[in-house]
Amino acid sequence: LEAAAGIASLIKVLLAMKHKKIPANINFEELNPYIDLKNSPFYVVDKTKEWNTPLDRDGYKIPRRAGISSFGLGGTNAHVLIEEYNDDRQKTLKSGLDKYIIVLxxxxxxxxxxxxxxxxxxLSRQTNPDDGFLADLGYTLQLGRQxxxxxxxxxxENVHQxxxxxxxxxxxxxxxxxLYTGTPENGRDNLDFLFSGKSGYKIIKEIIYAREYDKLARIWCCGGEIDWxxxxxxxxxxRLPLPTYPFAKDSYWPEAVGKSKGKPGMPSPAVTQEEADSCFYKPVWIRKPLPAEKTVEIASCKGTVxxxxxxxxxxxxxxLFQAHMDHTVVMAKLGTNTKQFPDGAWEISVEExxxxxxxxQTIEDLKFIYFLGGIIKNPQVLSDSEAFDRANEKGVISLLRLMKALSSCGYAGxxxxxxxxTNNVYKVLPDDExxxxxxxxxxxxxxxxxxxxxxxxxxxxIAFDAKQVLPEDSFKDTLSHMVKAVIQESGSKSMHPVALRGKERYIRELESVMVPEACEMPFKKDGVYVILGGAGGIGFELALYLSQTVNARLVLLGRSAQDEExxxxxxxxxxxxxxxxxxQADAADAQSIDKAINAAVANFGQINAVVHSAVVLKDGIIERLDEExxxxxxxxxxxGSMVLRNAFKDMDLDFMLFFSSAASFTGDAGRSAYTAASTFEDALAMYMAQNESYAVKTINWGYWEKVGVASSGxxxxxxxxxxxxxxxxxEGMETVKNxxxxxxxxLMMLKLEKGHKKNNIEAACNDAAAQAENKQAKEYDSDMDGTERIKLNPAVRTGRRQGLNSExxxxxxxxxKITCCLCASLKxxxxxxxxxxxFSDLGVDSVLAVEIVHKINVELGIQLRSxxxxxxxxMRQLIKYISNSFRIETQEDDDDETDDSELLDLLVKLKQGEIDLEAVEQRIEAKEAI
Ligand SMILES: NC(=O)c1ccc[n+]([C@@H]2O[C@H](COP(=O)([O-])OP(=O)(O)OC[C@H]3O[C@@H](n4cnc5c(N)ncnc54)[C@H](OP(=O)(O)O)[C@@H]3O)[C@@H](O)[C@H]2O)c1
Known part of the structure; x- marks a missing residue:
């Protein structure tokens, strides 16, 4: 009750601030005669009264403030001070200052x-910051921070500077x-000597009155005290609300030992604290300039663009054309015919x-490609089904075709x-549309x-104003900066896409978050819930949960016909x-969804919320991925997501929930179609969260074993x-609720094995390619005839000793090597x-093929394709192919046949499991005995 008394008072004060009224003490009748309130600044409020804005001694308005005490015999000793938030401060119009000192x-x-x-x-979020803003900023940082x-x-002199x-x-x-920096350590002795005492104060005052800003800044940086x-x-x-101090986010919790008993925010009591910590992630965008060593001096690179x-x-x-003046540039416009113009430019038909x-095929030495098919000026495309389809043809479908053409013309390796x-797909800054x-x-x-x-x-x-893509604006400041940044960017090959906003570069990372336990059900008793894909794995689990917890009335949608199952x-x-x-309804068909909605409403009278849990999952590497x-x-x-959005646009829903995939962040190899589908779903959901009147949420699921599309062995x-x-x-259902x-x-829910730290998601998520990237780039070594070399010296040495020929x-x-890679992936x-x-009989599918090929490439330092x-x-065919396509360097220095090669040989065998440690020891002992 004590705690409840405190929170009740807090609610009372907040309401009083909201209504600007101080409520009467309803049980107050008469003051204890021994309390002399008359001669004090205190009084009892016996009638509800207006709570006017208080003024300070100089007549300036100050915020309403209240103190709340909660003291009890049980040991509760709490006192809280509340100050109202005011956004009606007088704007500082003209500061009268010619310069400003901003301190941090x-x-x-x-x-x-x-x-x-x-x-x-x-600063980048301020619209039209003037000198009044700078005065406020300087004042807040000088007088409001220790x-x-x-x-x-x-x-x-201004915000730009x-x-x-x-x-x-x-x-x-x-x-x-x-711009001055310093630490008091280095300067305080000298400053104390100069500026201490009355005369010192006078000196500082003089400097202030003389408006010697640079001197003041330097004195402060060296530890001088200034009466700002x-x-x-x-x-x-x-005083402005400004970014708070960037505390280092180091964690000092002791390592959790054993299973935790569970605490709020954990998805299920069976999950350990550590696992819970790493289950949930959200995307965050971090400002990061391109590292200097990554910038490319494009003019010096040869090749066609x-x-x-x-x-x-x-x-x-x-x-981009202008910026690549020193190169041969082929312009290819996505249109409705395929033809080459006399100046070498192309029109590429999106229908072909x-x-x-x-x-x-006509381009020689292609080195740089810019694919701008994802630039969309007009957000209205979302509401126009035909325009949307066209945009996708110019976007992801065209990119698939481009990738395939690159492969067939030999550029893949x-x-x-x-x-x-793309433009404006991600919400990087809070105001991003x-x-x-x-x-x-x-x-x-x-x-x-x-x-x-x-x-x-x-x-x-990138993000830009639609107007800026017009040719006449080509060399306007932002566009030319953007072009420079785009040119300099080099591939990250990882799950950190890059966003350019204004003159800043951001990369996306994942931040581990705790999801607090919902303290009430976000579902309505007897509520009507439409679940697209509701007869499938996760959708049906959710339906069961809703039926059990709130006796929900459920509408399950799917393409297939009603059957016994x-x-x-x-x-x-x-x-x-x-x-x-x-x-029966197909999400990709607007009419069938409209019909289903009508039928649902006819049946249950209303719809409270909608869940998108539909998926078609087909794996396949891009080279083998057909358009269909x-x-x-x-x-x-x-x-399907677009159709849902349009169908429920004006409905009064409680929420729309999208089930997407962790693939959106891990970008799995061999799963490009599904990853593409998931990132679109995410982007649309984020757009809807920004624009719809109801709540829109996305869960990027990791892996479900017992039900759903990934439940096979x-x-x-x-x-x-x-x-x-x-x-x-x-725990999935707990997550939905929370x-x-x-x-x-x-939020993404991804459960990683202990030992896979949150910053290691990349490694955990089949990112062999990213890991192999540098190694392969370095080892890629091609001769004029296109064959590559593998260095086989240790094996050659062993073979010679065994009397085998080099082949x-x-x-x-x-x-x-291949066996080793296969066995590692197939266990x-x-x-x-x-x-x-x-290979396919061993269970090698397209996803595993990508993984195995990466492993082989890393092991042998070659460039096999998936x-x-x-x-x-x-195995036989592959060995033959590798032997024929990659030239084997057999020349070796016989003098070099030292103990090292034997040792290497032993290690190789040990690694392959052909011998055990004991055998190695015996060999070493035998060697020593000679
Ligand atoms: N299972 C996992 O491990 C996992 C992991 C990450 C993300 N997810 C996500 O979780 C959601 C549910 O996956 P799940 O594992 O439950 O899949 P699931 O068992 O295959 O269920 C998906 C359902 O979607 C329906 N569907 C597909 N296309 C449709 C369309 N055009 N219109 C209407 N219905 C359609 C299918 O029914 P019909 O064939 O009858 O149309 C199917 O019943 C998906 O969004 C998926 O991306 C799942």
Whole structure:
């Protein structure tokens, strides 16, 4: 009750502030005569009265404030001070100052840098900041913050200058005019001597009155105490809400031992604290300039540039053309005919599957490609089904065709740079307006980057005002900066897409978050819930849960017709307490969804919320992915999500919930279609969260083992190998409940094995390609005839000793390496791999093929393509292919045949499991005895 008394008082004060009235003490009748309130500033409120804005001694308005006490015999000792939030401060119009000193201080240099970055971000969000704003900013930082040891002071005349100087500081530049840094440690002795006592104070005052800003800034940086209020005599700047101190996010919790008993925010009591900590992630965008060593001096690189663009990207395409003046540039506009113009430019028909092949076959030494098919000027495309379909043809479908054409023209294994550009797909800054139309390109590019490790593939999301893509604006400041940044960007090949906003570069990372336990059900008793894909695995689990917990009335939608299995499922649902119907409807068909909605409303009278749980999952590496498969996989999540959005646009829903996938962030190789579908779904959901009147949430699921599309053994092995643990249905449902209740619009739930730290998601999620990237790039070594060299010296030496010729040796060496890679991915013993067994019979599918090929490439330092595992589908065929295609370097220095090679030989055998440690010891002992 004590605690309740405190919270009741808090609620009372907040309501009093809201209504600007102080409520009467209803039980007060008469004052205790021994309390002399009359001669005190206190009084009892016996009648409800207006709570007017109080004024300070100088007649300035101050905020309403209240103190709340909660003291009890049980040991509760709490006192809270509440101050109302006011946004009606007088704007500081003209400051009268000619310059401003903006100060920042932190515990160390790293924090100071972070603080400066936060301030830059804050400045970028100001619309029309004037000198009044700068006066407020300076005043707040000078008088409203405790100075710390690592100091920075910027003297500036306007926000632009401040921004520039802070940028230079963050980028590590020194000698910036009007920017000072220092620590009191280095200067305080001298300053104390000069500025202590009355005369010292006088000196500082003189400096202030003389407006010697640079001197003041330097004195403060060296630890001098300055009475900043003297700067503002005769004016009264406001205190601004500003970014808070960037605390280092180091964790000092002791390592959890054993199982925790469970605590709020954990998905299920069976999950340990550590697992819970790493289960939930949200995307965050971090400002990160491109590291200097990654910038490419493009002018010095030889080769042809290809710019693929649609109408909306005309301006950007032309700007790129101009920027590549020193290169041969082929412009390829996405249109309705395929033809080459006399000046060498192309029109590529989006209706012709092989159009890109025709174009790329004519290009010599292709080195740089800009794919601008994802630039969309007009957000209205979302509401226009035909325009939306066209945008997708120019986007993800065209990119698939381009990738295939690159492969068939031999570029897949070459270091070609491909940059896929979209605009406004991600919400990077709080005010970003999202245009989700090209969302599928994000996922497709992520997967492509992993499938083509020799290429340098990146995705860059830019943001611009539609007007800026017009040609006449080509060289306007922002556009030319953007073009420079796009050109300099080099592929990250990882799950961190890049976004350019204004003059800043951001990359996406995942931040681990705790999801607090919902304290009430976000579902209505007897509520009506439509679940697209509700007869499938996770959708049906949710239906069961809703039926059981709130006796929900459920509408399950799916493409297939009602059958016995579905009837059984409906009965199962009704046995849990709710009601259910199944309606056959295809999400990609707006009419059938409209009909289903009408039928649902006719049946249950209303719809409270909608869940999108539909998926078509088909794996396949890009080289083997046909357009029909891509379109089928995209259908429920791209067209289907759009159709749902349009169908429920004006309805009064409680929420719309999207079930998406962790693939959106991990960008799995061999799963480009599904990844593309998922990233579109995410982008659309984020757009809806920004624009719809109801709540829109997305859960990016990790892996469900017991139900759903990934419940087959094939996936089990693959996820297990990657350290990904299955999500149990019960904890999945807890997650749905908690996330609907939380403030987060999008969360990923991914359970990683202990030991896979949160910052290691990349490694856990089949990112062999990213890991192999550098190694392969370095080892890629091609001769004029296109064959590559593998260094086999240790094996050659062993073979010679065994009297084998070099071809046998090479074959044996390759066989061992391939067996090793196969066994690692398939969790098999090496003696189970027979030379004639077909890889697919061992369970090698397209996803595993990508993984195995990466492993082989890393082991042998070659450039196999994922398709090679299908083209040469047995061990024997593959060895033959590798032996013939990659020249084997057999020359060796016989003098070099030292103990090292024997040792290496032993290690290789030990690694392969051919001998054990004991055998190694025996060999060493025998050697020593000689
Ligand atoms: N299971 C997992 O491990 C996992 C992991 C990550 C993300 N997810 C996500 O979780 C959601 C549910 O997956 P799940 O595992 O439950 O899949 P599931 O068992 O295959 O169920 C999906 C359902 O979607 C329906 N569907 C497909 N296309 C449709 C369309 N165009 N219109 C209407 N219905 C359509 C299918 O029914 P019809 O064939 O009758 O149309 C099917 O019943 C999906 O969004 C998926 O991406 C699942």
């Amino acid at each position: 201080s932190a515990k160390n240099r790293e924090r100071l840098n972070e603080y400066a970055s936060k301030l830059i971000n804050h 100075p710390m040891d690592e100091r920075l002071a910027v003297v500036c 401040l921004n520039e100087k802070l940028h230079c500081f963050c980028e590590g530049n020194y000698g910036i005019q009007g 209020s003297l700067l503002y005599e005769g004016m009264r700047p406001n 290809l710019v693929v663009y649609g109408e909306d990207a005309q301006g950007l395409a032309e700007a 599957t092989g159009a890109f092949d025709k174009c790329i 070459r270091p070609v740079q491909l940059k896929v550009i 999202i245009i989700p139309v090209s969302g599928a390109l994000c996922g497709f590019t992520m997967s492509a980057a992993k499938e083509y490790p020799a290429m340098d593939i990146s995705h860059i999301d 579905k009837k059984k499922r409906i009965s199962e649902l009704e046995a849990k307490g709710g009601q259910a119907i199944y309606i 498969t891509l379109r089928n996989v995209l259908a429920p999540k791209v067209k 094939r996936y089990r092995e693959s996820f297990k190998a990657r350290g990904i643990l299955p999500i149990e249905p019960a 996330i609907l209740f939380s403030d987060e619009p999008q 046998d040796v090479a074959g044996e060496y390759i066989r061992r 098999m013993e090496s003696d189970e791999v027979d030379g004639n067994v077909v 398709t090679d595992l299908f083209n040469y589908s047995t």
